[in-house]
Amino acid sequence: MITAPKKESKAARVERIKKEKDGLDVLQDIYLYAITGEAVDPEDIDRLKWYGLYTQNRNLQDENDETLYFMLRVKLIGGELNLEQLKTIADISKRYARGTADFTTRQDLQFHYIRVVDLPEIFRLLDSVGLSTIFAAGDVPRNVVSCPVNGIDEDEIADVRDVVDKINEALKGNRAFSNLPRKFKIGVNGCSCNCINHEMQDLSFNAVKQENGKIHFAVSVGGGLASNRRVADHIGYVTPSQVLPLTKAVIKIYRDNGNRDNRRKARLGHIIEEWGISKFREILQSNLTFRIKDPNEIEYINSKHRDHFGIHKSKVKNSSFIGCALNSGHIGLEGLEKLVLLFEKYDAKALKATVTQNIVITQVPTKNAQALAQELEEVGISPIPSNFKAKIQACTGLNFCKFAISETKGAAKNLVEHLEKKFPDFGERVSISINGCPNSCAHAHIVDIGLIGTKVKNKEGQSVVGYDLFVGGFLEGVNTQFSKKTNIKFPQEELNENIENLITEYLTSDFKSLREYLLTKSTK
Structure with a gap:
């Protein structure tokens, strides 16, 4: 009697793939696929992560377009992009990524709509300005994150x-x-x-x-x-x-x-x-040749106040830096080109990404800082962001991610604009995270308002795309608290209305902080 082979688990498959060929060795295959046009081996698709590549959702892909598109993640060492690198990133976005570009929570940058045939030239362009995608993804050590104002604060x-x-x-x-x-x-x-x-x-x-x-x-x-x-x-x-x-x-x-x-x-x-x-x-x-000194925990400030927004004097003489809020990391070709023009106009030299999907422009002549900050605000890059825009994060979402259930980037932008209009004088910093799925890549469990993509029933009883609401999370060393589930779910189109209602209820209540109020919504 012949026994059917046991089905391979996801973990077993990944381990076998890595054992059969190291992810680093897929580079030669990338060039071969680009030259020959041969279909990418499904097992090489897993290995492509070692060079920052993920297959993307076909959600926005034309019905008749059979192209295999990828998201490409570029490592920004120290989170930095100098002017020359910024121009190259804009060039890649325009020529090969349909104008896409987003900053991530690990101080990286991501493109979409990347074709294998274009990878050799993209890699060449990145290498020409000292950028790389090696170990930007995969089962490896990822980009080391650090403060964007190292050495100048x-x-x-x-x-x-x-x-x-x-x-x-x-x-x-x-x-x-x-x-x-x-x-x-x-x-x-x-x-x-x-x-x-x-x-x-x-x-x-x-x-x-x-x-x-x-x-x-x-x-x-x-x-x-x-x-x-x-x-x-x-x-x-x-x-x-x-x-x-x-x-x-x-x-x-x-x-x-x-x-x-x-x-x-x-x-x-x-x-x-x-x-x-x-x-x-x-x-x-x-395993060490030296002694780790005994632990002695130190105090840390609340994550809601960990930022560098606004104009600040640098340690470098006659230089300043400007911390700016984007909207959940989205910059796109238009934003990149505006930054290039403003950098050249005001003699700025570099920017650094933050772990909250924002940026800090780090080398600005002090005499130009105020004028640059004003023009940045005019193009939607905010040195003095509203209390809703400052701490909004969103993952890649349904448009491009295969795991996502709900849309994120556009939803984040619309939500911020809605709340700014409804509550222009709101006085508390609000951290918000919008995630397309339970993987929570935008860190839904450490913010005031965490939204995780799910399927919900609408008023007609139909299953539709929506969000699961979590509340009350923050980081503060040993005092850290993860957000709590509320069992409140609603369709995607009701996002703005539901968050508006939460803010309105808080403002008409006797609670002293938004967090105290939000925790009344959580389940025990």
């Missing part, structure tokens, strides 16, 4: 740019780390307001000034969202020279011990949950 604790560069350089395309159980996220912070959100990183380093004036880094491990929702554990302190060896040691532990049978339980935080933090710290210490 007068209030910073430490300039960590050299630390960030060393980690990124050591990990980029490193075959020792090209086959992890899943992605691995690192953050390095020297900012006084902790704007990298260390609580949700797999591994993070927060600069702390010692009594003798020297800088040490507070090390935290195992943070995450979605299926790995947990606050990172603080495990002690290391010196700047110890950051890189500790980083490699943690990744090796993760590589060798992470769950490869279930991708929903394959993050570093799951190892820590299984072992306990004491065992994890003990094993980590045994």
